[in-house]
Amino acid sequence: xxxxxxxxxTRRGIAPHIEGQQVSQVIVRQEKLRWPxxxxxxxxxxxxxxxxxxxxxxxxxxxxxxxxxxxxxxMSGSLRITDASTExxxxxxxxxxxxxxxxxxxxxxxxxxxxxxxxxxxxxxKLIQQLGPEPLSESFNIDDFYPKIQLKKAPIKSVIMxxxxxxxxxxxxxSEALFQSGIHPKRTANNISKKRLVNLVxxxxxxxxxxxxxxxxxxxxxxxxxxxxxxxxxxLNVYGRANKPCLVCDTPIKQIVIAQRSTxxxxxxxx
DNA sequence: CGAGCAACCTGCATGC
DNA sequence: TGCATGCAGGTTGCTC
Numbered sequence: 001x002x003x004x005x006x007x008x009x010t011r012r013g014i015a016p017h018i019e020g021q022q023v024s025q026v027i028v029r030q031e032k033l034r035w036p037x038x039x040x041x042x043x044x045x046x047x048x049x050x051x052x053x054x055x056x057x058x059x060x061x062x063x064x065x066x067x068x069x070x071x072x073x074x075m076s077g078s079l080r081i082t083d084a085s086t087e088x089x090x091x092x093x094x095x096x097x098x099x100x101x102x103x104x105x106x107x108x109x110x111x112x113x114x115x116x117x118x119x120x121x122x123x124x125x126k127l128i129q130q131l132g133p134e135p136l137s138e139s140f141n142i143d144d145f146y147p148k149i150q151l152k153k154a155p156i157k158s159v160i161m162x163x164x165x166x167x168x169x170x171x172x173x174x175s176e177a178l179f180q181s182g183i184h185p186k187r188t189a190n191n192i193s194k195k196r197l198v199n200l201v202x203x204x205x206x207x208x209x210x211x212x213x214x215x216x217x218x219x220x221x222x223x224x225x226x227x228x229x230x231x232x233x234x235x236l237n238v239y240g241r242a243n244k245p246c247l248v249c250d251t252p253i254k255q256i257v258i259a260q261r262s263t264x265x266x267x268x269x270x271x
Numbered sequence: 272c273g274a275g276c277a278a279c280c281t282g283c284a285t286g287c
Numbered sequence: 288t289g290c291a292t293g294c295a296g297g298t299t300g301c302t303c
Binding site for chain 1: 272274275276277279280281282
Binding site for chain 1: 294295296297298299
């Protein structure tokens with residue numbers, strides 16, 4: 001499920017339950033994720049306090065005195081808050097249990113996610129260090145974006161999904177942002193006017209911000225729920241709407257493949 | 272170096 | 288009903 005808005009929604013859902021809490025026990029039922037679960041999560045994390053839950057790109061960062069737990073939800077990962085006495089369901093691979101018996105439980109059927117440990121500072125960690133700007137921050141702006149784009153002759157959709165350029169734009173919102181800004185997903189990145197790229201930057205910010213805002217409404221269900229915020233009933237204009245009429249011009253939406261990922265666009269609205 | 276794509280997994284919808 | 292196939296919200300790291 002996780003695109004950036006889902007990860008941020010997860011962060012907001014778990015933070016009030018675990019910030020300031022002391023870990024009492026960690027249970028790893030399945031250590032084979034995208035990478036093996038770091039052993040420090042079993043050996044070092046117990047007895048430490050979680051000071052803060054942060055997000056960088058689609059990574060959740062749980063800070064302690066001795067380092068940071070880096071969690072990525074991959075394609076199918078989710079976290080929920082439950083009680084340590086509840087029985088784990090299928091594919092619930094990891095429990096972080098706290099001294100007040102709260103349990104943060106990780107479920108991930110496809111196991112593309114990760115639980116990694118970083119001795120502080122986490123900003124130096126291999127996976128974190130190379131990340132581009134946060135889409136919702138000032139550091140993602142046209143003055144930095146435009147010159148970077150001039151070096152790219154890949155399809156614009158691939159470029160906005162490249163975490164070195166900007167983080168957090170996943171497959172769904174890439175299609176949606178390009179529709180909103182009227183840009184054909186296959187258009188060569190360095191062949192787009194600055195004016196249109198200004199619109200693209202705005203579209204990415206608006207779409208992600210709206211999705212996060214709507215995700216907030218699901219937070220009340222975070223405890224003892226699936227913990228899966230889903231798609232927020234967000235109105236998707238093109239994603240998943242192959243052959244259906246464009247909501248603007250009625251032209252059938254097209255589905256193509258770019259860089260092995262399904263891509264949706266309106267051949268009339270997007271050039 | 273950039274671009275393309277194989278790989279890591281399970282679940283689910285579809286078609287024969 | 289059973290089985291094969293294709294597809295799925297991510298990202299690294301390999302090849303060319």
